Amino acid sequence: MNSHFIQGPPGVVALETTGHAGLGTAMTNKVHIIGGGLAGSEAAWQLAQQGVPVELHEMRPVRPTEAHKTDALAELVCSNSFRSDDWETNAVGLLHEEMRRAGSLIMTAADKNKLPAGGALAVDREAFAGDVTTALAAHPLIEIDRGEIAGLPPADWDSVIVATGPLTSPALARAVQSLTGEAELAFFDAIAPIVYFESVDMDVCWRQSRYDKAGPGGSGADYINCPLDKEQYEAFIDALLAAEKTAFKEFETTPYFEGCLPIEVMAERGRDTLRYGPMKPVGLTDPHRPGVKPYAVVQLRQDNALGTLWNMVGFQTKLRHGDQVRVLRVIPGLGQAEFARLGGLHRNTFLNSPKLLDESLRLKADPRLRFAGQITGVEGYVESAAIGLLAGRFAAAERQGSSATPPPPTTALGALLAHITGGHLSADGDGGSRSFQPMNVNFGLFPPISVPRQPRSKGPRSGKSFERKRAMANRALADLDSWLSGPTASVAAE
Numbered sequence: 001m002n003s004h005f006i007q008g009p010p011g012v013v014a015l016e017t018t019g020h021a022g023l024g025t026a027m028t029n030k031v032h033i034i035g036g037g038l039a040g041s042e043a044a045w046q047l048a049q050q051g052v053p054v055e056l057h058e059m060r061p062v063r064p065t066e067a068h069k070t071d072a073l074a075e076l077v078c079s080n081s082f083r084s085d086d087w088e089t090n091a092v093g094l095l096h097e098e099m100r101r102a103g104s105l106i107m108t109a110a111d112k113n114k115l116p117a118g119g120a121l122a123v124d125r126e127a128f129a130g131d132v133t134t135a136l137a138a139h140p141l142i143e144i145d146r147g148e149i150a151g152l153p154p155a156d157w158d159s160v161i162v163a164t165g166p167l168t169s170p171a172l173a174r175a176v177q178s179l180t181g182e183a184e185l186a187f188f189d190a191i192a193p194i195v196y197f198e199s200v201d202m203d204v205c206w207r208q209s210r211y212d213k214a215g216p217g218g219s220g221a222d223y224i225n226c227p228l229d230k231e232q233y234e235a236f237i238d239a240l241l242a243a244e245k246t247a248f249k250e251f252e253t254t255p256y257f258e259g260c261l262p263i264e265v266m267a268e269r270g271r272d273t274l275r276y277g278p279m280k281p282v283g284l285t286d287p288h289r290p291g292v293k294p295y296a297v298v299q300l301r302q303d304n305a306l307g308t309l310w311n312m313v314g315f316q317t318k319l320r321h322g323d324q325v326r327v328l329r330v331i332p333g334l335g336q337a338e339f340a341r342l343g344g345l346h347r348n349t350f351l352n353s354p355k356l357l358d359e360s361l362r363l364k365a366d367p368r369l370r371f372a373g374q375i376t377g378v379e380g381y382v383e384s385a386a387i388g389l390l391a392g393r394f395a396a397a398e399r400q401g402s403s404a405t406p407p408p409p410t411t412a413l414g415a416l417l418a419h420i421t422g423g424h425l426s427a428d429g430d431g432g433s434r435s436f437q438p439m440n441v442n443f444g445l446f447p448p449i450s451v452p453r454q455p456r457s458k459g460p461r462s463g464k465s466f467e468r469k470r471a472m473a474n475r476a477l478a479d480l481d482s483w484l485s486g487p488t489a490s491v492a493a494e
């Protein structure tokens with residue numbers, strides 16, 4: 001029995017087991033995929049639909065992880081939501097739509113098993129994972145092997161996709177580390193919030209590097225500084241101490257390294273700890289009030305080459321998300337801040353991808369290994385599956401003797417790929433320092449677009465920001481369609 005997508009009524013895609021496109025292609029050597037989660041399952045499907053045989057290695061149930069509860073492929077370990085399904089004004093909704101157009105198995109199974117959830121795409125988790133497992137098991141070009149790959153793959157596996165996720169087994173993680181160097185594979189993320197540049201009040205903040213140091217790639221005015229006087233600092237500390245924290249999961253045990261303590265833990269150690277740490281006011285002069293020395297300063301550092309995203313330096317935090325927004329908006333200049341990512345601290349295995357991977361997700365140090373999913377430094381079910389989709393297509397193109405063309409950076413798929421393979425700016429400008437932290441897809445990753453002035457209109461989804469998102473989304477889908485019809489991008493979805 002073959003797996004096959006059929007197009008039902010408009011907008012409805014069903015997953016059937018009747019025959020499939022792509023089998024006419026000459027048989028080629030198989031590609032091995034390690035990890036049958038969101039990314040590995042999608043990669044396997046994309047390869048097989050191109051006529052490339054796959055052996056998918058999944059260690060469950062032989063060896064469990066700390067979070068998975070079943071032996072199903074593509075198990076959702078926590079929430080059952082794929083977040084917003086609005087392709088016009090939400091970047092993850094746009095990613096859904098792009099993946100649908102690219103013949104995604106994960107999106108087909110999600111659409112088939114969706115539950116009522118307002119504007120979000122939520123799924124019946126068991127039926128969803130069951131459908132993915134059945135489709136992969138039924139595909140004649142996919143062989144599923146249940147067992148852990150406990151070291152580097154054998155030398156005769158010449159094309160491998162590693163999609164072992166945030167809970168990669170320790171033996172494989174150690175083997176990957178032997179190739180990448182110890183510092184380049186992290187076991188926890190320590191995420192500081194990221195702010196959209198356009199939401200920072202530059203009438204309050206200013207650009208300056210400490211002591212105007214230019215450094216290797218800078219200008220001397222590389223940071224955005226938010227000044228606090230004594231009263232504002234005390235108010236910020238009070239808000240921080242009163243805010244609600246999230247607990248670590250049992251298997252995460254307390255992973256505090258002195259170099260990346262959460263700000264709330266620093267504040268608990270003493271009211272002045274932050275003022276002598278990430279909020280120290282030295283080497284900076286506020287041009288708006290040159291005679292007044294700030295009591296403390298929060299610094300934002302450019303996070304992407306486009307200059308649209310800025311991360312809050314040293315501000316990793318485990319505050320609950322609602323409280324985070326409230327507390328961070330107490331900081332002068334951030335009163336209206338919009339966040340592309342909020343802070344967090346989790347158990348997570350991920351590579352310093354901008355330094356280690358090439359643009360088709362291959363490890364520069366050993367190009368037979370390609371990486372996909374959360375281990376590449378994306379965050380979330382949908383983003384992990386999206387990178388699996390790309391890794392599968394790239395590996396298929398390579399097997400078929402053509403070169404992989406990455407999707408344009410104006411698409412959600414391309415913007416996400418560009419971020420992990422080069423768009424992120426490291427703290428020292430050359431990828432050497434580990435400032436790369438996991439990221440959800442968001443419009444800040446897309447090249448800017450200008451929209452004509454709109455006549456003022458009222459309503460919840462009107463205004464310049466919505467128009468800009470709509471323009472980006474329409475540009476993305478048009479560019480995606482051209483990419484999909486190109487020579488190396490087509491995967492049979494019919």
Ligand SMILES: Cc1cc2nc3c(=O)[nH]c(=O)nc-3n(C[C@H](O)[C@H](O)[C@H](O)COP(=O)(O)OP(=O)(O)OC[C@H]3O[C@@H](n4cnc5c(N)ncnc54)[C@H](O)[C@@H]3O)c2cc1C
Pocket residue numbers: 034035036037038039040057058059060064065067068074075076077078079080147148149150163164165166167168169172249347372373374375379380381382384385
């Ligand atoms: C506890 C937890 C909760 C999360 N909650 C959410 C959430 O609510 N929403 C969200 O969007 N994202 C969430 N994430 C983040 C992330 O999006 C998911 O973990 C997602 O499943 C990642 O997809 P993946 O394919 O990269 O990894 P996974 O889906 O984890 O798949 C990796 C697979 O590889 C297998 N494996 C590992 N090592 C080996 C090996 N050596 N040999 C063979 N197989 C191996 C594992 O058993 C697993 O099946 C959560 C992560 C964690 C850890």
